[in-house]
Amino acid sequence: MPKIVIIGAGIVGCSLADELTERGYYDVTVIEKGKLWNPGGSTSHAPGVVFQTNGSRTMAQFARQTVEKLYSLRHNGETCFLKVGSLELATTPERLAELHRRAGFALSAGINARVISPDEALKLHPLLNREKILGALYVPDDGIARAVLADEVMGKRSISRGARFIADCEVIGIDQSDGRVTGVQTTQGPFPADIVVSCAGIWGPKIGAMVGMSKAIQPLAHQLCYTAPMLELAFYKNEAELPVLRHQGSDLYFKQKGQSLAVGWYGHQPLPVRAEDILPCELAAIMPSQMPFTHEEWKGAMERATEVIPSLERSEIVESMNGLFSFTVDNFPLMGEWSELKGFWVAEAVWITHAGGVARAMAEWIINGHPTLAVHECDVNRFDTHQLGSLHIEERGAQNYVEVYDLLHPLQPMESPRPLRTTGFYRRQQELGGFFLEASGYERPQWYEANAGLLIYYNVPPRDEWSSKFWSPVIGAEACAVREGVGLFDITTLKRVEVTGKGALEFLERMTTGNLHKKPGSITYCLLLNERAGILSDITVMRRGDQDFFIGVNSNTDINYLKKEAPDTVHVRDITAGTVGLGLFGPKSRELAQSLTRDDLSNEALPYFRLKNTYLGHVPVMLCRLSYVGELGYEIYTTADLALKLWDTLWQAGQQYGLIAAGRGAFNSMRLEKGYRSYGMDMNSEYNPHEAGLAFAVRKSEGFRGAEAFNKVDPNAFSRRLVCLVLENPQHVVLGKEPVLHKGEVVGYVTSAYFGHTIGKPLAYAWVPAELSAQGTRLSIRYFDRDYPASVGADPQYDPQMTRLKS
Numbered sequence: 001m002p003k004i005v006i007i008g009a010g011i012v013g014c015s016l017a018d019e020l021t022e023r024g025y026y027d028v029t030v031i032e033k034g035k036l037w038n039p040g041g042s043t044s045h046a047p048g049v050v051f052q053t054n055g056s057r058t059m060a061q062f063a064r065q066t067v068e069k070l071y072s073l074r075h076n077g078e079t080c081f082l083k084v085g086s087l088e089l090a091t092t093p094e095r096l097a098e099l100h101r102r103a104g105f106a107l108s109a110g111i112n113a114r115v116i117s118p119d120e121a122l123k124l125h126p127l128l129n130r131e132k133i134l135g136a137l138y139v140p141d142d143g144i145a146r147a148v149l150a151d152e153v154m155g156k157r158s159i160s161r162g163a164r165f166i167a168d169c170e171v172i173g174i175d176q177s178d179g180r181v182t183g184v185q186t187t188q189g190p191f192p193a194d195i196v197v198s199c200a201g202i203w204g205p206k207i208g209a210m211v212g213m214s215k216a217i218q219p220l221a222h223q224l225c226y227t228a229p230m231l232e233l234a235f236y237k238n239e240a241e242l243p244v245l246r247h248q249g250s251d252l253y254f255k256q257k258g259q260s261l262a263v264g265w266y267g268h269q270p271l272p273v274r275a276e277d278i279l280p281c282e283l284a285a286i287m288p289s290q291m292p293f294t295h296e297e298w299k300g301a302m303e304r305a306t307e308v309i310p311s312l313e314r315s316e317i318v319e320s321m322n323g324l325f326s327f328t329v330d331n332f333p334l335m336g337e338w339s340e341l342k343g344f345w346v347a348e349a350v351w352i353t354h355a356g357g358v359a360r361a362m363a364e365w366i367i368n369g370h371p372t373l374a375v376h377e378c379d380v381n382r383f384d385t386h387q388l389g390s391l392h393i394e395e396r397g398a399q400n401y402v403e404v405y406d407l408l409h410p411l412q413p414m415e416s417p418r419p420l421r422t423t424g425f426y427r428r429q430q431e432l433g434g435f436f437l438e439a440s441g442y443e444r445p446q447w448y449e450a451n452a453g454l455l456i457y458y459n460v461p462p463r464d465e466w467s468s469k470f471w472s473p474v475i476g477a478e479a480c481a482v483r484e485g486v487g488l489f490d491i492t493t494l495k496r497v498e499v500t501g502k503g504a505l506e507f508l509e510r511m512t513t514g515n516l517h518k519k520p521g522s523i524t525y526c527l528l529l530n531e532r533a534g535i536l537s538d539i540t541v542m543r544r545g546d547q548d549f550f551i552g553v554n555s556n557t558d559i560n561y562l563k564k565e566a567p568d569t570v571h572v573r574d575i576t577a578g579t580v581g582l583g584l585f586g587p588k589s590r591e592l593a594q595s596l597t598r599d600d601l602s603n604e605a606l607p608y609f610r611l612k613n614t615y616l617g618h619v620p621v622m623l624c625r626l627s628y629v630g631e632l633g634y635e636i637y638t639t640a641d642l643a644l645k646l647w648d649t650l651w652q653a654g655q656q657y658g659l660i661a662a663g664r665g666a667f668n669s670m671r672l673e674k675g676y677r678s679y680g681m682d683m684n685s686e687y688n689p690h691e692a693g694l695a696f697a698v699r700k701s702e703g704f705r706g707a708e709a710f711n712k713v714d715p716n717a718f719s720r721r722l723v724c725l726v727l728e729n730p731q732h733v734v735l736g737k738e739p740v741l742h743k744g745e746v747v748g749y750v751t752s753a754y755f756g757h758t759i760g761k762p763l764a765y766a767w768v769p770a771e772l773s774a775q776g777t778r779l780s781i782r783y784f785d786r787d788y789p790a791s792v793g794a795d796p797q798y799d800p801q802m803t804r805l806k807s
């Protein structure tokens with residue numbers, strides 16, 4: 001059994017010790033530089049309000065598990081979670097609409113939620129201003145975590161099972177040998193360990209620096225005040241009975257504390273603090289994670305608060321605090337084993353709201369090698385190098401603080417720092433009026449204004465206001481034009497690795513579900529599975545030589561996973577930044593490509609799923625006969641220095657074939673028509689290939705990770721399935737993550753959705769129970785406050801015989 005050291009006894013460290021010892025991992029030592037059970041980190045002073053609703057299903061489920069767990073814990077007979085419910089308030093029509101959308105997120109994740117009228121809201125919280133409120137999102141199981149008490153209960157329970165908690169002991173170094181941790185150095189001497197888990201919260205970057213790891217965490221100060229007892233609350237005798245409140249429109253939240261109210265505010269300037277500058281316990285005035293309260297930053301908070309709770313006008317502030325907690329560059333926590341140092345794990349930037357679920361997933365991950373929930377969004381190895389610079393971390397962390405309650409569209413990119421990464425095609429894309437969104441830090445065109453003229457040829461139905469954001473009808477015209485002619489797509493942002501060296505083939509056969517024993521020049525679409533046959537990724541493997549592979553992967557997590565598992569003789573190299581990719585897709589793509597090379601590109605010479613190294617004009621390229629949009633076409637790769645030349649070569653030659661540049665919007669519409677799944681959206685590690693409709697990508701043999709579990713799955717007996725829903729009304733476009741209903745009951749959720757411009761219908765892929773997955777089954781999709789009728793359709797909707805791809 002491994003020796004495990006956990007750094008930090010905040011809510012995350014204590015929850016993890018509890019989860020590990022519950023699973024029989026008793027050799028756990030929690031090292032804490034403060035005093036137990038209130039050691040001075042963020043947990044020690046947070047008000048602990050818990051709103052489970054989240055745009056990420058994983059985060060919502062972490063929250064749900066946290067509530068379940070804390071509610072079950074007893075401290076001196078009292079629960080550690082006060083289930084008083086929550087109300088998110090709307091004072092504008094836009095926010096009211098947003099609350100309906102958020103209700104959808106909650107329902108999709110199995111959380112009970114509904115939008116209620118102002119009168120109902122007032123019944124639940126009589127201090128609210130009836131005149132101001134248009135409605136509220138009510139989640140009855142939300143409430144208040146009594147986090148410090150929970151820490152004590154979980155800590156003592158862990159100790160009773162064999163764990164040790166060492167207080168007043170600071171970790172000052174991490175020992176390592178041969179690429180793995182061997183223990184920690186502390187102010188009380190060394191502690192050997194096979195696994196070290198950093199649960200150090202705002203001090204995370206400091207612990208990271210001990211092993212040379214940059215963590216994308218930014219500690220930020222956040223202000224909160226408590227009122228004196230209020231006359232209006234005199235009636236209440238308990239710690240809290242009223243629902244917790246959020247008034248996102250004014251960046252405010254509230255909780256009752258006996259006869260007082262706590263008011264928290266995100267409306268001030270972000271106040272970043274460097275982890276190294278946080279004072280040690282002995283020098284901190286109150287506790288290390290608290291800064292002096294600044295009246296300057298509180299200006300305006302109470303005026304806004306009074307708008308929704310008028311009685312606050314007469315209230316007096318008697319307690320104020322300025323506490324530190326962590327924000328990250330993408331708003332997700334950091335979880336998992338760092339790929340650069342075996343045995344070094346992280347669980348940081350975690351709110352109290354998610355701590356129970358995060359700890360459960362971490363314990364499962366450490367013990368079984370994979371958590372039950374999909375955690376790819378939170379994987380500590382997900383970052384690109386550019387995301388790990390201190391300036392970037394500070395700027396994006398601060399922006400996430402500012403936007404914490406903002407009403408954000410799912411496609412809305414961050415505004416700064418931009419542009420950051422650009423491909424070699426950027427200049428040409430700008431000239432064509434590209435509308436850029438951000439992908440992996442790259443500027444990526446969603447559509448090109450230069451194609452607006454195409455709208456006279458194609459009928460693109462209008463959309464509602466919300467789904468029209470970051471959208472243009474030009475997207476529809478581009479999609480249709482590509483299906484009839486030929487389009488050029490920038491696919492550089494998709495990640496690429498090279499896997500080479502002795503044993504590369506055997507390594508990839510072990511790691512992937514593909515049959516890769518094919519001649520060099522072959523292309524194989526296959527999966528990475530975990531031991532449970534959950535899908536870790538879908539990848540495209542190009543065999544360039546006997547032991548030379550070029551692989552299109554989904555994320556840095558994939559790359560780090562392959563690196564970590566590769567034997568010494570096999571080299572896994574991220575070649576994304578040094579290469580570029582263009583998709584040349586459409587029925588005229590072969591003619592166009594052929595006009596630029598003397599090599600034979602006929603269907604016989606270069607069939608579907610084969611590659612050829614050739615030149616297009618002067619540019620050396622790897623020409624891969626595949627397309628993610630379901631048309632005849634090629635993915636074309638070359639080195640980054642030749643990007644512009646490649647674009648110009650194709651562009652010039654393409655004029656006589658009517659070549660257009662097409663954006664990601666058209667790409668997404670076309671891929672959905674063809675039923676091509678997108679990892680992270682349509683499937684993840686919670687699903688197996690049968691359920692996701694990807695069993696065709698799994699070879700029939702043993703010998704690859706996940707094979708045993710996969711071969712045990714009865715393909716006729718699983719309980720859920722990814723299906724293609726076709727919405728009945730062409731103007732009913734949904735965007736993804738909406739709940740799916742059957743006879744008024746929530747039965748599933750939408751993954752990807754887009755209008756299929758070739759077939760003229762809106763599509764939505766969705767997870768539904770197997771018994772509701774038969775074609776023709778009538779369901780509905782809840783979009784804001786409306787239920788859109790839809791039925792299970794053929795999968796795919798476009799060219800199921802693959803004739804266009806293989807022609």
Ligand SMILES: Cc1cc2nc3c(=O)[nH]c(=O)nc-3n(C[C@H](O)[C@H](O)[C@H](O)COP(=O)(O)OP(=O)(O)OC[C@H]3O[C@@H](n4cnc5c(N)ncnc54)[C@H](O)[C@@H]3O)c2cc1C
Nearest residue numbers: 008010011012033041042043046049171201323351352353
């Ligand atoms: C004002 C404020 C309000 C908040 N409100 C809410 C809320 O309402 N709801 C919510 O969900 N979240 C809220 N949060 C966020 C939440 O408090 C934190 O995200 C959460 O408590 C972090 O828990 P943790 O265990 O990761 O970190 P911490 O509680 O900070 O624990 C980390 C521990 O690690 C120890 N440590 C660090 N370095 C070392 C070392 N070198 N050696 C030994 N020990 C070390 C520290 O002493 C500390 O005890 C709020 C935060 C603040 C500041």
